[in-house]
Amino acid sequence: MLPFRLIDRVKFLVERQLIKGAGFQLLVVAVFIGLISLIGGVLVLPLGDSFSDVGDAIWWAFLRLTDPGYLGDDAGNWQRFVSTILTVSGYVVFMGTLVAILTRWLIAKMTDLERGLTPVTLSNHIVVLGWTSQTLPLLVELLGSSGRMRRFLEKHDTNRLRLVVLSETASSAQVHELRTEPGIGRKARQIILRSGAAIQPDALQRVACLDASAVIVPSAAYQAGSLVTSDVETVKALLSIAAQARQLSAPLPFVVAEIQDIRKHPVIERAYPGEVEVVAGDATIGRLMVQNILHPGLSEIYNELLTAGEGCEIYIRGGETLAGLTLGELAARRADAIVLGILKPAGKGWNVQLPAASDTAIAAEDRVVLLARDYADTDAQVKNPALPVINRAEPVSQGLTFSEKVHRVLVLGWNRRVPSLIGEFCSYSQRRFELDIVSVVPAHERQQEIHRYLGEQHAVVCRHVEADYMVEGELRRVSPLNFDAIMLLSSDRLASGEEADARAMVGYLQLEDLLSEGSQRPQLIMELSDPDNRHLLAGHQSEMMVSPMIVSHVLAQVALRRELRVVLDELFTVGGAEIQFRAPNDYPIPASADFKVLEKVVAAKGEVAMGIWRGRAGHNGHHVALNPPRDDYLDLNSDDRLIVLCRS
Numbered sequence: 001m002l003p004f005r006l007i008d009r010v011k012f013l014v015e016r017q018l019i020k021g022a023g024f025q026l027l028v029v030a031v032f033i034g035l036i037s038l039i040g041g042v043l044v045l046p047l048g049d050s051f052s053d054v055g056d057a058i059w060w061a062f063l064r065l066t067d068p069g070y071l072g073d074d075a076g077n078w079q080r081f082v083s084t085i086l087t088v089s090g091y092v093v094f095m096g097t098l099v100a101i102l103t104r105w106l107i108a109k110m111t112d113l114e115r116g117l118t119p120v121t122l123s124n125h126i127v128v129l130g131w132t133s134q135t136l137p138l139l140v141e142l143l144g145s146s147g148r149m150r151r152f153l154e155k156h157d158t159n160r161l162r163l164v165v166l167s168e169t170a171s172s173a174q175v176h177e178l179r180t181e182p183g184i185g186r187k188a189r190q191i192i193l194r195s196g197a198a199i200q201p202d203a204l205q206r207v208a209c210l211d212a213s214a215v216i217v218p219s220a221a222y223q224a225g226s227l228v229t230s231d232v233e234t235v236k237a238l239l240s241i242a243a244q245a246r247q248l249s250a251p252l253p254f255v256v257a258e259i260q261d262i263r264k265h266p267v268i269e270r271a272y273p274g275e276v277e278v279v280a281g282d283a284t285i286g287r288l289m290v291q292n293i294l295h296p297g298l299s300e301i302y303n304e305l306l307t308a309g310e311g312c313e314i315y316i317r318g319g320e321t322l323a324g325l326t327l328g329e330l331a332a333r334r335a336d337a338i339v340l341g342i343l344k345p346a347g348k349g350w351n352v353q354l355p356a357a358s359d360t361a362i363a364a365e366d367r368v369v370l371l372a373r374d375y376a377d378t379d380a381q382v383k384n385p386a387l388p389v390i391n392r393a394e395p396v397s398q399g400l401t402f403s404e405k406v407h408r409v410l411v412l413g414w415n416r417r418v419p420s421l422i423g424e425f426c427s428y429s430q431r432r433f434e435l436d437i438v439s440v441v442p443a444h445e446r447q448q449e450i451h452r453y454l455g456e457q458h459a460v461v462c463r464h465v466e467a468d469y470m471v472e473g474e475l476r477r478v479s480p481l482n483f484d485a486i487m488l489l490s491s492d493r494l495a496s497g498e499e500a501d502a503r504a505m506v507g508y509l510q511l512e513d514l515l516s517e518g519s520q521r522p523q524l525i526m527e528l529s530d531p532d533n534r535h536l537l538a539g540h541q542s543e544m545m546v547s548p549m550i551v552s553h554v555l556a557q558v559a560l561r562r563e564l565r566v567v568l569d570e571l572f573t574v575g576g577a578e579i580q581f582r583a584p585n586d587y588p589i590p591a592s593a594d595f596k597v598l599e600k601v602v603a604a605k606g607e608v609a610m611g612i613w614r615g616r617a618g619h620n621g622h623h624v625a626l627n628p629p630r631d632d633y634l635d636l637n638s639d640d641r642l643i644v645l646c647r648s
Contacts (some may be wrong), residue, residue: 017163022105023326029097036093037062040086044079065090096646115205116170116194123211124158126559127253129198129237131167131174134218134258134548134555137308137531139191140183144308148315149561156213163191163473164207170195175322176307183308198237201244209241210250214559217257218552219281221492227238231264238272245274258551260416277558277565286421287572288550289525290428292543293409293485295581297613299543299625301643306550306618309622312371312626314340315378316563319366328358330368333380333386337372338599338627340645341577343563347627350563351470351494352570354577355608355645358392367563371610371627387630390599395606397647404431410480410522412507413489414446417547419453425460427574434461438478440468442495463550469507480511481518488530490547497529497548504528505537512541578648581613581641589636596630598642608645 014028035496040061041054059287064086091553126142128135142149142163149161169175170193177190198217199589209215217237219230234257244611245252254366259268262280269276292299304311315337324328330341341354345365353360354369362368370378409425411418414437425433443464450462467474480486488508490500508526515521524542528534558565587601595609602609611626615637618625626643 006618007352010513016562022101026098027200029093029101032093033062033065036086036089037065040082041438042200043082043129051391055501057261058359061086068095077340081528100141106525109119114172115172116167116192118194119206120192120194120208122162122164122192122208124156124213125162125208125211127207127209127212127215128163128165129204129207129215129217130220131165132216132220133529135165135550136177136181136184137549137552137587138216138218138556139165139176139178139551140181141308142559143190144183145375145556145560147378148557151375152213152560158213161190164194165551166194166198166203166207168195168197171400189227197233199233199240200474204237204240204244205324209253210245210248212253215241215253215255216555216559217255218555220260229260230260231261231267234259235264235267235271238268238276242274254559255563256562258555262420263453276357277347277562277564278547278553279551279565280557281418281547282418282420283424284551284554284568284572285417285527285545285547286424288545289421289487289527290424291572292525292545293523294428294489295579297526297543297581297623297641298579299545300613300622301579301626302543302550304626306553307546308549312373313557314564314567315370315372315375316343316380316561316567317368317370319362319364319368322362322366322368323364324520325362326358327356327362327368328389328391331358332363332389334370334372335381335385335630336377336627337370338608338610340371340610342369343367343566350566352566352577354567355392355395355606355647358390358603370566380438387596390603392603392608395647404432406434407485408483409433409434409435410478410486411437411489412439412475412486412511413491413504414441415489415492416449418446418489421459422450422460422462423454424574426454426458429459433459434462434463436465436478436483438465438467438469438475440466442466464580470503470510472510474508475510476514480514480522481520483522485523485525486511487524488524488542490527492529498533501528503535505533508537508540508542572599576647577645579610579645580648584636584638584640584642587642589634592633593636595628595631595633598634599630602644603643606646609642610645611643612636613641613643615641 033243034273037058041058044060045051045054045057051060064083068090087287127136134560143161155162174193175188178184178191196206198204206377217234219234223404234395238257242252242580252272255272255274255276256279257268257276258279258281260282262283265278266276266282288299288302325563327339327342341356342360342362343352343354345349351469372378413423418437422435425435439446443466446464467478469475488504488511490497490504492500494500494503504526511524526542526544528544528546529548531546534544534546537544554568571579589598589601599609609629611624612634614623614625617623624643
């Protein structure tokens, strides 16, 4: 073994002390200052007359080292020379090094504080686990839900909303995003960022999950083929929360968890023994897309109901203050809202009655489902006179006959939602669908993912085409004009939602050129990933769905009112309640009828009138008018449609 040099040993010793932090660094500097003072004192000690002993000489050297103001008091060339050397050394060792160490320590401390590593000391707050493409829309939804949020805060005995977001790396850039996001702005001070991953138990303690009134777990995007998916992280986070609660004998918080694979629903319920609502994000988007294929124009209704902004939303009110009334009597007292139905307790769940007969009595434990523009519209209206009670018959489910017609759908692009989309097509067994899927992803990979999700046998015929729809020649060879509907999907294999949407929008503009060459235009549905891009294609002729906004709305509203999840499941899935378009001549509507008359006519068939779909868009570009004023005359045209809630 080679012998170590003395200088190497000294350097190693100094290095081990310096890496221990600012305290040890200051200790090393203090040792150097002591050595320099000792050497300086020894050098001037032979002068004799000026110093009485060694200690006096060392003190003289220390003063020159730390304070250059003593430099002018020295006499003699040698003493002045040593004093100058000590003063220059003081600038380097004492002042420079000391300031550098303290500055570096302060910057490190500020960086640690900005990263959000300090545990929060809050209770009854709302925790969002993860910073994803859905986080900002989710926060906007929570901060904008004034009526629901007021009720939520009253329920948890607090008067101020606090949101805590767990981000993998909290930074000032994310704070800037919050402040510049429309709908947040100055409300960003109500949001606290903390660093950490949802799969880390200490990070869950950092955001005080056990003291929260609700914990929301949105799903994150992962590369295709990754062994660790968002659902895996969600299950691990729920296991950690449950383990911490057992260890501390604390109650479990209410959790709203999003999963990508709906088949993992039982796993979530086994992993978390507390109150949990599971939102299947991919399945929800797939259901909406398929329903838009079946009922063209429905996307505008869902975009109004399931995104923040102006328009109507679905609200749920408790039966405590409504007990003793019937649904018909309640509807007469809510002039600015539409009563859609009622939820009756059934074991641990709910019996959803959408729509319901007007003579259905409301019990204290029931929940009433209403459509309104604002939460305040679902309260008792003192200023508005009561409406006449409408008699709605018991709803009758409409049976679907098997259709031999093949509905051909062209799918442009590929993402993880396609297998669940195909599964939703399969659920409509009375209809026949054929899908042509065009993507640059190899066909065998797509087939493997579909078989893994649905198995070898499924009712929908799928043909895979390896092509890039961005290339006009390859897109033309697919013959998009020969299809009944075209779905343009946003890719999840690109670095960001902006890049995926840029590709989808360019493909849409190119597709429009080809569709303009034919007389029969197929239905076109486009999916976007970034909410900021929804206004870029002004005057577009496609139906547009922004997936993160819709899923974020569902997560936020279910966190504030958990019964909303079963209502949305009832509306989105095959069978049960369904929103449909009807021709005006399907009903005996008088020539000069207002919406109040329309409600009465539609109610005779056991259905609920929700609004009007105009064949010609209004000045705001919208076709849909949900919950219009009841005394407004409809002035229906042949291309207008009635929006009704019925059972199928």
